[in-house]
Amino acid sequence: MLISEATILVVDDEPQLTRIFAAWMQRCGCLRVFTAGNGVEALEVLQRESVDVVISDVRMPLMDGITLLRRITELEMFPPGVIFVSGFCEIDKAQSYACGLEAVLTKPLTLADLEAAVKKSLTRREDLWAQSTLPAPAVKAVLEPVGPRQHMFGRGGFSAQAKTHLPDGRIEFALPAAGDQEPEVRGYGVVRWSSRESLRVGVEFEYLDPACRAAILEAIATNPGRGFIPIHK
Amino acid sequence: MGMVAADKSREIASEAEWLAAIRSFEPLDHPAGGEFDELVELAAQVCGAPIGILSGVDDQGRWFKASFGVAVQDTGREASFCSHAVRGDGLFVVEDTARDPLLAGTSLLPGGPPVRFFASMPIARPGELPLGILCVMDVAPRKLNDCEERSLGIIAQQVSKRLQQRFDEREAALLLVDHAQFKLRAEQGRRIQAEVDLVQANDMLHSVLESTLDSIITLDAEWIIRYMNGNAMQMPSGRVVGLSFWDAFPGLRGSIAESSLIHCMATRESTEYEIYYAPFARWYRVFANASADGISLFYQDITIEKELAEQLERERTLRERKIAALSHMAGGLAHEISSPLTIIHALVSDLRDASSTGRPVSNRLVQTTCQETLETADRASRILRGLRAFARDSSQEPLEDIPLARIAERAIELQQERFVRSLIALKLTDASAMQRVPCREVQIIQIVTNLLSNAFDAIDAANPRLRSVEILVESNGTECFLTVRDSGPGIPAEDRTRLMTTFFTTKGVGAGMGVGLSLSRAIAEDHKGTLALEDGLPTSFRLTLPATPHQETHLPVTQNQMTENHMKQNRRNAAHLIPVEEPERSAAAC
Numbered sequence: 001m002l003i004s005e006a007t008i009l010v011v012d013d014e015p016q017l018t019r020i021f022a023a024w025m026q027r028c029g030c031l032r033v034f035t036a037g038n039g040v041e042a043l044e045v046l047q048r049e050s051v052d053v054v055i056s057d058v059r060m061p062l063m064d065g066i067t068l069l070r071r072i073t074e075l076e077m078f079p080p081g082v083i084f085v086s087g088f089c090e091i092d093k094a095q096s097y098a099c100g101l102e103a104v105l106t107k108p109l110t111l112a113d114l115e116a117a118v119k120k121s122l123t124r125r126e127d128l129w130a131q132s133t134l135p136a137p138a139v140k141a142v143l144e145p146v147g148p149r150q151h152m153f154g155r156g157g158f159s160a161q162a163k164t165h166l167p168d169g170r171i172e173f174a175l176p177a178a179g180d181q182e183p184e185v186r187g188y189g190v191v192r193w194s195s196r197e198s199l200r201v202g203v204e205f206e207y208l209d210p211a212c213r214a215a216i217l218e219a220i221a222t223n224p225g226r227g228f229i230p231i232h233k
Numbered sequence: 234m235g236m237v238a239a240d241k242s243r244e245i246a247s248e249a250e251w252l253a254a255i256r257s258f259e260p261l262d263h264p265a266g267g268e269f270d271e272l273v274e275l276a277a278q279v280c281g282a283p284i285g286i287l288s289g290v291d292d293q294g295r296w297f298k299a300s301f302g303v304a305v306q307d308t309g310r311e312a313s314f315c316s317h318a319v320r321g322d323g324l325f326v327v328e329d330t331a332r333d334p335l336l337a338g339t340s341l342l343p344g345g346p347p348v349r350f351f352a353s354m355p356i357a358r359p360g361e362l363p364l365g366i367l368c369v370m371d372v373a374p375r376k377l378n379d380c381e382e383r384s385l386g387i388i389a390q391q392v393s394k395r396l397q398q399r400f401d402e403r404e405a406a407l408l409l410v411d412h413a414q415f416k417l418r419a420e421q422g423r424r425i426q427a428e429v430d431l432v433q434a435n436d437m438l439h440s441v442l443e444s445t446l447d448s449i450i451t452l453d454a455e456w457i458i459r460y461m462n463g464n465a466m467q468m469p470s471g472r473v474v475g476l477s478f479w480d481a482f483p484g485l486r487g488s489i490a491e492s493s494l495i496h497c498m499a500t501r502e503s504t505e506y507e508i509y510y511a512p513f514a515r516w517y518r519v520f521a522n523a524s525a526d527g528i529s530l531f532y533q534d535i536t537i538e539k540e541l542a543e544q545l546e547r548e549r550t551l552r553e554r555k556i557a558a559l560s561h562m563a564g565g566l567a568h569e570i571s572s573p574l575t576i577i578h579a580l581v582s583d584l585r586d587a588s589s590t591g592r593p594v595s596n597r598l599v600q601t602t603c604q605e606t607l608e609t610a611d612r613a614s615r616i617l618r619g620l621r622a623f624a625r626d627s628s629q630e631p632l633e634d635i636p637l638a639r640i641a642e643r644a645i646e647l648q649q650e651r652f653v654r655s656l657i658a659l660k661l662t663d664a665s666a667m668q669r670v671p672c673r674e675v676q677i678i679q680i681v682t683n684l685l686s687n688a689f690d691a692i693d694a695a696n697p698r699l700r701s702v703e704i705l706v707e708s709n710g711t712e713c714f715l716t717v718r719d720s721g722p723g724i725p726a727e728d729r730t731r732l733m734t735t736f737f738t739t740k741g742v743g744a745g746m747g748v749g750l751s752l753s754r755a756i757a758e759d760h761k762g763t764l765a766l767e768d769g770l771p772t773s774f775r776l777t778l779p780a781t782p783h784q785e786t787h788l789p790v791t792q793n794q795m796t797e798n799h800m801k802q803n804r805r806n807a808a809h810l811i812p813v814e815e816p817e818r819s820a821a822a823c
Contacts, residue, residue, distance in 0.1 A: 013654045013655070014572050014575075014576065014654070016576045016605070016609070017572065017575060017576055017579070020576065020579040020580070020583070021579075023583075024579075024583075059568060061654060061655030061656060061657075061693060062655075062656075062696060087567075087568050087571025087572055087575065107571045107572070107574065107575035107578075108571075108574050108575040108577075108578030108579065109575070109578075110578075110579075110582055111579075111582065111583075111586070
């Protein structure tokens with residue numbers, strides 16, 4: 001989706017910030033921008049309007065961003081992308097990405113940061129993951145699947161088992177093939193969260209090898225409510 | 234007469250030597266008879282005399298050891314001629330006593346027959362003074378022929394030899410006795426030394442037992458107290474020697490002491506334990522060792538050690554709580570600061586973007602951006618000012634008399650942003666006429682901030698319809714009260730009692746450390762005040778502090794001006810859904 005066709009909802013308990021972010025989105029050419037002062041107001045807007053991307057603060061009165069994110073996932077069959085803009089707040093990243101969170105931006109931030117996140121959210125996955133111009137990441141990692149392969153992939157990436165602790169950052173990954181039905185998955189990604197104890201990692205796709213891209217897109221298309229980076233329970 | 238006197242003195246002098254010799258010659262003490270009677274008889278028979286005597290003389294008188302033909306036992310020595318005879322070294326003969334000038338008129342044998350003839354040979358050990366004489370007597374004057382003289386001499390020699398032999402036997406016996414006595418003395422010496430050593434060891438043990446700082450109690454196998462050193466007797470129980478240990482120290486039943494000591498008594502294994510003995514209000518470290526017939530207990534009083542450790546622990550806990558409270562506060566304030574910083578960042582970057590397009594930037598845009606930036610920077614400064622109150626340890630600062638209501642105002646200042654944005658009304662009422670309290674301002678601000686923060690969290694979590702927090706400051710002249718009431722749902726009964734304990738928290742991880750209330754109460758108590766949760770609803774925490782006695786200034790009762798401002802701002806902030814199509818309204822919201 002083009003940004004000029006998009007409807008954006010900005011949620012923050014700072015009226016000045018909602019105004020500024022809204023103005024930025026408008027400057028980026030968004031079709032419509034709504035603002036809300038907290039989660040409760042945001043849900044009211046979402047009931048009325050078809051929103052493509054929600055930009056939300058995390059710490060807010062009445063209903064915080066994490067609760068809002070959970071409610072959105074519960075309510076919507078095809079939920080909008082949610083981008084957190086957080087000042088100083090610990091969030092459970094694994095749970096949030098599994099719920100459908102697409103990005104966490106840190107305050108203070110620039111118009112360019114926000115625009116890039118929104119545009120990425122609006123971009124079709126098949127286009128996004130075909131960007132072969134990206135430089136190759138320095139870190140290479142062979143990951144092991146956790147649970148059945150057909151439940152592994154979400155709208156943004158996958159979680160898997162690493163052999164060593166991987167810090168947040170870009171990696172070139174490989175998931176070994178498992179029989180004819182499950183080809184090897186290769187590509188570039190960004191580690192969004194990782195556990196030192198279990199060595200689990202949550203990886204957002206940046207680029208997917210053409211050999212496996214179609215299979216993953218198909219898996220996502222058949223099961224859209226799976227979140228951004230699913231966690232196998 | 235002069236001659237006689239001189240002789241007499243010489244006589245006595247030599248007599249003393251003589252007696253000493255006789256005394257050393259113990260065999261003469263043996264009862265009369267036996268072997269010497271036969272030799273005396275032989276001497277008399279050989280000489281053809283009716284009387285034979287073997288005698289020695291001592292300073293008490295002459296005595297006969299053996300005799301023949303006479304039964305006389307004693308004669309006065311002065312009257313004796315034996316003393317004369319004995320001092321010679323050969324045969325002494327008086328053929329007719331009646332014609333002898335020395336013996337005339339004396340009776341040789343008082344109570345016996347009159348003696349006219351006397352012949353004697355001295356009895357002596359070779360080269361020594363004579364010990365006595367062997368003599369023969371006759372009632373008629375006569376002479377001894379050569380054969381008789383010679384026979385008398387031989388018999389006297391035999392007597393001497395026999396005496397010498399007996400002397401040697403006696404010497405040998407004496408040596409044996411001496412040796413035995415020596416051994417006995419040596420043994421006695423050793424025993425005495427051992428006793429001395431024992432006494433010294435006892436003294437040393439005693440002084441060790443008495444000089445040690447420990448209290449020492451020994452028990453026999455029946456748990457009877459057999460010994461207490463001085464320190465042990467200084468214990469409040471006093472001297473309880475002879476009593477059952479368990480009766481003397483009744484508080485020990487059921488304690489670690491009972492199990493440890495019974496084990497020690499049964500297994501003879503040493504044991505060590507620490508115990509707080511409540512009746513004495515003392516801590517003891519006890520070493521129990523099996524002794525020969527029971528156990529010995531060494532009590533170290535470790536009360537001071539324990540108190541120091543506890544004090545250190547209390548201080549450490551308080552310090553940790555302070556740090557935890559500070560880090561919690563710091564996290565909250567950092568979040569508060571990040572918003573204005575983001576706004577300033579965005580405002581300025583917008584202005585930069587506008588100026589970099591090449592088109593002229595309107596004066597109005599520059600002015601509004603600058604104005605907003607300044608206001609937002611001021612807001613950040615206010616938060617930082619609040620942070621300053623927590624940035625230093627004020628616990629050692631002197632007390633100052635400050636109106637409690639003013640402190641409440643400052644605490645509100647710190648939190649106003651959060652309350653305003655969360656649409657929680659914050660109201661301060663001073664009914665104390667600015668009553669002053671002696672306090673460390675920063676610490677009381679910390680208490681009020683903590684109470685406000687709790688109230689905020691209670692409302693934020695429960696999301697009640699009515700969102701308000703009220704601070705009421707009152708005074709009765711001697712005490713000053715600050716009550717914080719919130720419109721939250723209240724605190725469950727089961728949590729009320731645990732509320733003030735350290736690290737108790739009902740909040741989720743990260744939301745709070747559960748350190749605030751216990752720390753706040755500690756600060757209140759440090760100010761000789763209290764902090765209590767009042768019963769029922771609404772949830773009210775009441776801080777009570779002693780009031781400053783003499784109030785110099787009387788300020789009117791004020792309704793905090795800031796409160797009014799808050800309410801206005803709250804109304805302004807009541808969030809609207811502002812479509813961007815309505816920029817005027819959006820702009821008005823700031």
